[in-house]
Amino acid sequence: MVLCPVIRKLLHKRVVLASASPRRQEILRQAGLRFEVVPSRFKEMLPKALFPSPPAYAVETAKQKALEVARRMHQKDLRAPDVVIGADTIVAVGGLILEKPVDKQDAYSMLSRLSGKEHSVFTGVAIVHCCSRDGRLDTDVSEFYEETRVRFSELSEDLLWEYIDSGEPMDKAGGYGIQALGGMLVEQVHGDFLNVVGFPLNRFCKKLAELYYPSGREDPRPAQSHQGRGGRDEDGGERTQAAGPEEAVSSRTGHSPPPFPTGLLELVDSFKASKALFTACKLKVFDLLKDGAPLKAVDVAGKLGASACGTGRLLDACVALGFLQKTDRGYSNTETANLHLTSDGAYSLRGLVLHHSDHPWDLSARPESAGRDGVDPHDGALGERTGPPCQASCAHSEETRLGLLRAMHSLAKLTARHVATAFDLSRFGSACDLGGCTGALAYVLAREYPRLRVTVFDLPEVLQHVAGFQPDGPRTEQVSFLPGDFFEDSLPEADLYVVSRILRDWPDGKVHELLSRVARACKPGGGLLLVDVAAGPEAEAEAEGLRRRAGGERSAAVYAHLLRRLGFADVRAAAPSATPTLHRACARPASPRAHPAGLFPPVSLIRVGQTASPREELGTAGSCKCGAP
Numbered sequence: 001m002v003l004c005p006v007i008r009k010l011l012h013k014r015v016v017l018a019s020a021s022p023r024r025q026e027i028l029r030q031a032g033l034r035f036e037v038v039p040s041r042f043k044e045m046l047p048k049a050l051f052p053s054p055p056a057y058a059v060e061t062a063k064q065k066a067l068e069v070a071r072r073m074h075q076k077d078l079r080a081p082d083v084v085i086g087a088d089t090i091v092a093v094g095g096l097i098l099e100k101p102v103d104k105q106d107a108y109s110m111l112s113r114l115s116g117k118e119h120s121v122f123t124g125v126a127i128v129h130c131c132s133r134d135g136r137l138d139t140d141v142s143e144f145y146e147e148t149r150v151r152f153s154e155l156s157e158d159l160l161w162e163y164i165d166s167g168e169p170m171d172k173a174g175g176y177g178i179q180a181l182g183g184m185l186v187e188q189v190h191g192d193f194l195n196v197v198g199f200p201l202n203r204f205c206k207k208l209a210e211l212y213y214p215s216g217r218e219d220p221r222p223a224q225s226h227q228g229r230g231g232r233d234e235d236g237g238e239r240t241q242a243a244g245p246e247e248a249v250s251s252r253t254g255h256s257p258p259p260f261p262t263g264l265l266e267l268v269d270s271f272k273a274s275k276a277l278f279t280a281c282k283l284k285v286f287d288l289l290k291d292g293a294p295l296k297a298v299d300v301a302g303k304l305g306a307s308a309c310g311t312g313r314l315l316d317a318c319v320a321l322g323f324l325q326k327t328d329r330g331y332s333n334t335e336t337a338n339l340h341l342t343s344d345g346a347y348s349l350r351g352l353v354l355h356h357s358d359h360p361w362d363l364s365a366r367p368e369s370a371g372r373d374g375v376d377p378h379d380g381a382l383g384e385r386t387g388p389p390c391q392a393s394c395a396h397s398e399e400t401r402l403g404l405l406r407a408m409h410s411l412a413k414l415t416a417r418h419v420a421t422a423f424d425l426s427r428f429g430s431a432c433d434l435g436g437c438t439g440a441l442a443y444v445l446a447r448e449y450p451r452l453r454v455t456v457f458d459l460p461e462v463l464q465h466v467a468g469f470q471p472d473g474p475r476t477e478q479v480s481f482l483p484g485d486f487f488e489d490s491l492p493e494a495d496l497y498v499v500s501r502i503l504r505d506w507p508d509g510k511v512h513e514l515l516s517r518v519a520r521a522c523k524p525g526g527g528l529l530l531v532d533v534a535a536g537p538e539a540e541a542e543a544e545g546l547r548r549r550a551g552g553e554r555s556a557a558v559y560a561h562l563l564r565r566l567g568f569a570d571v572r573a574a575a576p577s578a579t580p581t582l583h584r585a586c587a588r589p590a591s592p593r594a595h596p597a598g599l600f601p602p603v604s605l606i607r608v609g610q611t612a613s614p615r616e617e618l619g620t621a622g623s624c625k626c627g628a629p
C-alpha cells in the first residue's frame with residue numbers, strides 16, 4: 001500500500017536505490033516505493049577533517065554514492081534512471097565520526113565509547129534526478145540529513161563481547177543494530193527511529209513533497225510554478241527541477257490538464273507484478289535461492305535452463321517487488337520469499353500463487369458474463385452455478401483439485417491462529433469443522449485447545465487428498481476426518497461447529513439452509529464459530545440483488561440478524577487483532593467490492609454464536625428456522 005502521495009508519484013519513474021543495505025531496501029519497500037537496487041561502489045573515504053560537521057560528511061558521502069551509480073548506469077546504457085537515491089548513516093560522539101567497524105576490536109572500541117552516554121546518529125540522503133541528453137548525463141541533486149539522539153546504558157565487558165560475538169555489529173554504523181539485538185543496549189531514543197536503522201523515511205517523504213509540490217499542495221495536479229534547475233533548498237542542497245512531464249505541458253500551454261490518473265495506470269500495469277510473481281514461483285526461483293549463497297542471474301538461468309537476459313529481467317522484477325535482494329554477490333531471497341514463496345516455507349503461499357496463475361479470474365476470460373444476472377466469478381461459463389471452488393473443482397482434473405486444495409490450505413494455515421484465538425473456545429470439548437478441507441484450521445484449534453477433539457467434515461473427494469497435508473507432531477491425534485456433505489448428510493455431533501470461508505460461496509437460500517442445519521444440530525450451550533470475509537455496509541447494499549442469486553461477502557449485520565433468527569444467543573463479532581499481512585503486492589484494495597471473489601480473502605470477520613442453554617430456547621431455534629424467509 002502506498003500511503004504517501006509523493007511516493008505514489010515515483011511509481012511511474014525508474015527509481016534506483018544506490019545502497020546494499022538490506023535495512024534501507026526494506027524501509028523503502030514497506031513504504032510502497034518501487035525501485036531497483038544498484039549498490040554504490042563509491043568508497044566511503046572522504047577526508048572527515050575537511051567537513052565542518054559530521055552531518056555534512058554523511059550528506060556528501062550519500063551524494064557521492066548516488067552519483068557514482070547514476071554515472072555508471074548512464075555509461076552502461078547511455079540511459080540513466082530517473083531518480084537515484086543514496087544514503088549514508090554515521091554515529092557521532094565526542095567530535096568523532098564512527099562508521100561500520102572494520103573488525104571485532106574496532107567494534108569493541110566503538111561500543112565502549114558509546115557505553116553510558118548519548119550520541120547522535122546522522123543519516124545523509126541524496127535524491128538525484130537524472131536526465132540523459134545527447135549522450136550526456138545531467139543531474140540535479142537534492143540532499144538533506146536527519147539527526148536522532150540515542151542514549152546507551154552502561155555496558156559490561158561481558159555484554160559487549162557477547163554482542164560483538166553475535167556478529168551483528170559488523171555491517172552497522174557505530175557497531176550496533178538498534179532494530180535487533182542492539183536494541184538491548186539502548187536506554188533512550190530522541191527522534192526518528194528509522195533514521196538510526198538507516199533511512200529517515202518521514203523526512204524523505206517531506207523532502208519529496210517539497211520537491212514535487214513546491215507550493216505546499218499535496219495535489220496530484222502539477223504545480224503552476226516551480227524552481228528552476230540548480231536552486232538551493234533550505235538545507236543548502238542543490239534543488240532539482242522536480243516537475244514531471246505533466247507539469248511541463250501545463251506551464252507551456254497555460255491550461256491545467258486533468259488530474260494524472262495514477263491509480264488507473266497502476267491498475268493497468270499491476271498484472272505485470274502478479275505475472276512476475278507467478279513466473280518466479282512456477283520456475284521455483286525462490287526454492288533455488290533458499291539457504292544457499294547468492295547467485296548471479298546467469299547462474300540462476302543455467303539452473304533453470306532459461307535465457308540469461310530474460311532471467312535477469314525476472315530477477316530484477318522480483319527485487320523491485322521485494323521478494324529478492326540484490327548485492328554485488330548476486331540475488332538472494334528476502335524473508336518474505338523464504339517464508340511465503342518457497343515450497344516448504346513455514347507459511348508457504350506457493351500453492352495459492354500457482355492456483356491463481358493457472359486459473360485466472362473468470363471475469364477477465366468471459367467479460368460477457370461479468371455482472372450480468374448476478375453471475376458470480378465462480379460460476380460456469382454460462383452463469384450456471386457449479387458451487388464453491390472446492391466443489392466446482394470436482395468437475396475438473398485431479399491435478400486442478402489438488403492445486404486448489406494447496407491454495408486453500410496455504411491460506412487457511414496463514415490465518416488459522418488468528419481464527420482459533422479470536423475467542424476463548426476452551427469450554428468446548430468437541431468441534432466439527434464443516435468443509436474443513438485439509439484440516440489446516442482443525443490442527444491449529446487442537447494445538448490452541450489441548451482438550452478439544454476436532455472432526456473435519458468434508459466431501460469424500462476432498463478428503464481422499466488430505467494425507468499429503470498432515471502436520472507432524474503432537475495433537476494430531478485430536479483431529480479426525482469424516483466424509484460427508486453438509487447439505488445432505490447428518491452433521492456429526494459436536495459442542496462447537498465451525499463454518500469457515502464457506503458461506504460467501506453460496507447464495508442466501510443455501511446459507512440459510514446450512515445455518516439452519518447447524519442450529520438444529522447444536523446442543524444446548526453449543527456454539528458456532530463463523531469465519532468469513534465481511535463486506536462493508538455500502539458494498540452490502542449494492543451487492544444485495546446479486547447475492548440473492550449468487551454468493552458474495554455479507555456484512556456483519558446480515559450474519560448477526562440471521563443467526564439470531566435461528567436461535568443463536570450471545571452473537572459476537574471480532575476482527576482479528578492483527579489481520580495477517582501478505583506482501584504489499586497482495587494488499588487488499590480499499591473497497592471490498594473491488595477485490596475479485598476468492599483472490600485474497602483475509603479473515604476480516606469472525607463471530608461466534610451460542611445456542612441459548614435452556615431447552616425451550618433451543619426449540620425456539622427450531623421454530624425460527626421454519627418461519628425464516
Ligand SMILES: O=c1[nH]cc([C@@H]2O[C@H](COP(=O)(O)OP(=O)(O)OP(=O)(O)O)[C@@H](O)[C@H]2O)c(=O)[nH]1
Pocket residue numbers: 018019020021022023024039040044065087088089090100171172173176177178179182196197198
Ligand atoms: O541501528 C542501526 N544502525 C545502523 C544500521 C546499518 O548500518 C549501515 C550504515 O552503513 P552505510 O550508511 O555506509 O550503508 P551500507 O550498509 O554500507 O550500504 P550502502 O551500500 O548504502 O553504502 C546501514 O546498512 C544501516 O542500515 C543498522 O542496521 N542499524
